Amino acid sequence: xxxITNRNYFELFxxxxxxxxxxxxxxxxxxxxxxxxxxxRAVHLGDAERRxxxxxxxxxxxxxxxxxxxxxxxxxxLGLRGVDTxxxxxxxxxxxxxxxxxxxxxxxxxxxxxxxxxxxxxxxRQVQGELKGLLERLGTLLDVEHCxxxxxxxxxxxxxxxxxxxxxxxxxxxxxx
Numbered sequence: 484x485x486x487i488t489n490r491n492y493f494e495l496f497x498x499x500x501x502x503x504x505x506x507x508x509x510x511x512x513x514x515x516x517x518x519x520x521x522x523x524r525a526v527h528l529g530d531a532e533r534r535x536x537x538x539x540x541x542x543x544x545x546x547x548x549x550x551x552x553x554x555x556x557x558x559x560x561l562g563l564r565g566v567d568t569x570x571x572x573x574x575x576x577x578x579x580x581x582x583x584x585x586x587x588x589x590x591x592x593x594x595x596x597x598x599x600x601x602x603x604x605x606x607x608r609q610v611q612g613e614l615k616g617l618l619e620r621l622g623t624l625l626d627v628e629h630c631x632x633x634x635x636x637x638x639x640x641x642x643x644x645x646x647x648x649x650x651x652x653x654x655x656x657x658x659x660x
Contacts, residue, residue, distance in 0.1 A: 491563060492546035502560055502625040504550065513547045553618055554645055557625065557638050566631040568638045580640055587647060595654045603658070607651045614644050 493500040496512030520539035549555045558568055587606060594602035617637055624634040 490542075492550050492559060495543065495546050496550070498550075500560060500563060502553075502557055502622045504556070506551070509547070509550055513543065516543050553621075554638065554641055557621055557634065557641075560625055561631055561635055561638065564631050566635050568635045570639050570642055573639065576640060576643070580643075584643055584647065591647070591651055591654060595658070598658055600655055600658050603651055603655045607648065607655065610644055610648045610651060614641060614648065617641050617644070 491500070495516065496509055498504060498508060498512065517540065520536055520543060549559050561568055587610065590606050591603070593599075594606060617640060621634055621637050621641070624630045624637065
């Protein structure tokens with residue numbers, strides 16, 4: 484096993500650094516790598532080799548989780564390109580987007596108060612549809628147009644939608660139990 488520090492997540496799984504990934508190839512690469520570096524395979528080795536095996540397995544798990552999730556994959560790709568998404572510091576978003584967010588959050592509150600699971604599911608489908616469209620646009624910005632600053636702005640918007648989607652799911656789950 485060689486050093487971990489000089490590897491990026493895409494290289495680790497022998498994938499081209501792109502937003503649009505064949506997730507089957509990612510899964511295959513992950514399973515193959517885990518077969519080589521899993522700590523259980525190093526039990527007969529010395530302490531240093533076992534530690535290195537554990538480091539590789541941990542790195543592989545982190546890389547896999549990052550590349551598996553589209554929003555995390557976009558953040559990682561942008562980071563490789565030297566672009567910080569500035570999600571913590573740059574909170575200015577288009578007014579139209581913010582108004583839509585406020586409207587959806589009001590709908591979420593009202594549906595949850597009224598215990599209207601069907602309305603929550605409708606809202607969830609609507610938000611998921613919006614996320615899907617943004618994901619497609621993000622793929623184009625990153626893989627085709629190589630426009631990284633607009634992609635970072637899109638990641639910031641998607642973060643809001645991702646959180647809203649989680650809140651809707653939580654509300655549905657709470658009402659269904």
